[in-house]
Amino acid sequence: MMNGIIMSLLGGFVASLLLEMIIPNGDLKKYSRFVISIVVAMIILSPIIGAIGGLSGKEFTFDGFNLDENYIESRDNEKISVIEGGVEEYLEINGIDCDVEVFYENEIIQRVTVKGVANNKSKRAKELVSELLEINKERVNVYE
Numbered sequence: 001m002m003n004g005i006i007m008s009l010l011g012g013f014v015a016s017l018l019l020e021m022i023i024p025n026g027d028l029k030k031y032s033r034f035v036i037s038i039v040v041a042m043i044i045l046s047p048i049i050g051a052i053g054g055l056s057g058k059e060f061t062f063d064g065f066n067l068d069e070n071y072i073e074s075r076d077n078e079k080i081s082v083i084e085g086g087v088e089e090y091l092e093i094n095g096i097d098c099d100v101e102v103f104y105e106n107e108i109i110q111r112v113t114v115k116g117v118a119n120n121k122s123k124r125a126k127e128l129v130s131e132l133l134e135i136n137k138e139r140v141n142v143y144e
Contacts, residue, residue: 005047008043008046008047009043009044012039012040012043012044013040016036016037016039016040019032019036020032020033020036076104079104080102080104083102083104083109083133084100084101084102086132087100087102087112087114087129087132087133088100090128090132091114091125091128091129094124094128095121096117096118096121096124096125096128097116098114098115098116098117098125099114099115099116100112100113100114100115100129101113101114101115109133109135109139110139111139111140111141112129112133112135112139112140112141113141113142113143114126114129114140114141114142114143115143115144116143116144117142117143117144118144119144122142122143122144123142125140125142126140126142
């Protein structure tokens, strides 16, 4: 535990010194020094706050910091729409007119469903989607 605290402190100080040298002189330097000093103070205070929390039996957390899950979901839906549109366009360029549905979770495409493909083009559609998205062919389902 003590090693981790020392490494954090050293890392914070080294990073602050590097930033101090990189940032040009002027108004920006004044504000950047302020931000750097706040970060260093947080690094110094975090083990103390953790120890106090450990003594009181309560864990120190940032309860006021909540991720907006609706925002994250809307960003995922945007990604899915872009991927689906791109796959449909790619297949159309290759002579396959169809609808594509992408199942996306944790930044990974879990599976892709391609619907409305003529029976004689289903193998080719599976190969094209697998190649385009760089996923295993087993994750691509093609239906008429």
